Amino acid sequence: MSKIGLIIKREYTTRVRKKSFIVMTLLTPLLFSLIILIPTALANTENQNHKVVVVDETHSFCGSLTNSATVNYDFGYCNFKIDEVRKIFMDSAKVTVMYVPPFQNVQQITLYSKADPGDVVISAIQFQMNNILERSKMKAENLDQTLIDKVKTSIDVKNVVNNEVTNSKYNLVLAFGCAILIYFFIFLYSVQVMRGVMEEKINRIVEVIISSVKPFQLMMGKVIGVGLVGLTQFVLWIVLAFGAYSVASQYVQKQAVNPNNFAQEQTMKKGTPQDETAANMQAMQSPMARNQEMVTAFNSVDTNLRNTNWGLIIVCFLFYFLGGYLLYSALFAAVGSAVDQETDTQQFMLPVTAPLILSYIVMINIVRDPHSTLAFWFSVIPLTSPISMMARIPFGVPWWQVAISMASLIGGIFFAVWFAGRIYRVGLLMYGKKVTYKELGKWLFYK
């Protein structure tokens, strides 16, 4: 085996065999889903018992307001005087007193509470009140309810780009996902390269090794070895995600075949947020219909997933992931070689991480307007292109822009590797002095 091969093998096997790698690979997807699920779950449970005591001087809301996931109405004090009711609940933190004055021209209600009930509760109340009032006004105007339901419209936009139906919202999510993934990968693994370099330098093994191999071989061996670890982890995650997806899709297909199952579940799960709006929009929907709606929603995501040009996305993702990683890990390796303690890394980390963080921030703009001038420039400049271009790919990018971006990234990699190599070979053997930027500059030209 060639020497660089030996180095790659060592870097790869020592990392992949670590318990932390296996644990991370299995736990990260779980962690991600927990991050998404926990707030939703908490939101559901926490607001369940928010009690709203209604004092209604119009006498038209008591009884017509319905409990939902967020709000639990208490009509026991409907005809009391507001001042009395306020006094009773003055010290109860979890109770809000809702006062509906006799309506005239200005329609306003007041909520009294010790602790702010929060926007979710307020919106829920507002939404219900609006609905009830609208309906009663329509009735007053002698409008037929069935007619109203009939004219209610929801326009569906079919977005055809280059003769292909696309879903912008879905593209946005995809773009966001890809860009964030690249950002994390680059950061995670470049920092690992830096740590590895520092470990060798601080352990003082580096001089033994560079008497056998060239510093450049050692650096590239480490960069490639760690990169392969990243790729391995990525492939494992894809497999896990694909597994989860097929389990989910099988589950949903089963529900579609056997609607009773789903209906039962829905009645048990009464009180989810969608439930609330649905309940107020049109009295009650049949569980069958909602079951059908879920399946349709899943199928629409499914269609989007199927319609996506995964070939292009995966090729681009791998290219920008590897390209960005090579570019940044070389720079991080140079940072690691220039310092001999962890705390000194800060000063050199800043200029290296700044473009990465900047492109992350700009990405939020790019996904909104993927064809702006800003988006173009950020996606062709090597330091920012991995994240920026990946945020544009799902929306479709002219091939020549992709070509420019890829070419400049490749050029950038060569330059960064050369630049890092120059600093690396001198930095490795520098101990005991704090290095300045001026000195780094001189290292570039040492023989």
Added chain:
Amino acid sequence: MSSVNNKNERIIRNMSNLLTAKNIVKRYDKHTALNDVTINVPEGTIYGLLGPNGAGKTSLIRIINQITGPDSGEVLFNGEKLAPKHIEQIGYLPEERGLYKKMKVGEQALYLAQLKGLKEQDAKQKLREWFTKFEIGAWWDKKVEELSKGMAQKVQFIVTVLHQPKLLILDEPFSGFDPINAELIRTELLRMSKQGTTVILSTHNMASVEEMCHNITLINNAKAILEGPVDGLRHKYKSHIWEVVFKGEADSFKNAVQGKYDLISLDPQANANVARVKISQDSISNDLLKTAIPACMVTGFSEVLPSMDEIFISAVKGNNLTTSAQ
């Protein structure tokens, strides 16, 4: 004294140089690390590279190891211009040496041996032999962080010599070893030297230089200020002092030599007196002996050669004086 005889034989026998560094200059920024340094290392000898800290020894060693390149000058290995292919014929033990802490001992030794160009199977077999010899066989599957410093040093030494290099470069090889392990290393080095390995030893331990080295170069302030065979240098810098061990009256010896010679010291000991006498450069030692014999019973007579320590100190001090005078 057999080792000294051995040493002399080999100096005569070996005329070809395994390594020649010619007019090496190395500058860092404003600091000159090596200023026109030339060394010739004869094949099969042990060569001492001496000098105070910061004199430029490590810079020279790194150039020989091709870790860095000289600004000017050239290095010849076995008559050829030094090239990457020579790396596998050189074994290097740096002064600051470490190992990967989290890696297992055997695995790591195998990795380092393979980097030096050994085949995995060969390396494994040789490592097993050395591990047994150095009594660390039981540590093969332990992590390096569990080793004592001395044991880690043994592993480092093994890895340095495993690929049977033609040239061994050791920077302060004895530091950090207890006397038993230092002796183990010394024995191994002498054995390998006898089998034809050329050794460059960079050290501050002058006792080991006197005992082991055939030739030395002393580097100070980036320049080679002294070089040659150890025995030759000690003779060259001798100050013609003879040690006379005798029985009898100290005063009668004193009276006998006074006026003719310079009596430096007279030290009465339990069984005999030990005197040190300086004779002039052109007088011969037999005359001193003739003078002493009538006055006492001479039981020992030998020339006092300067130790490498003394040569080192006086050369560096003298050099520092001249450089600062300029």
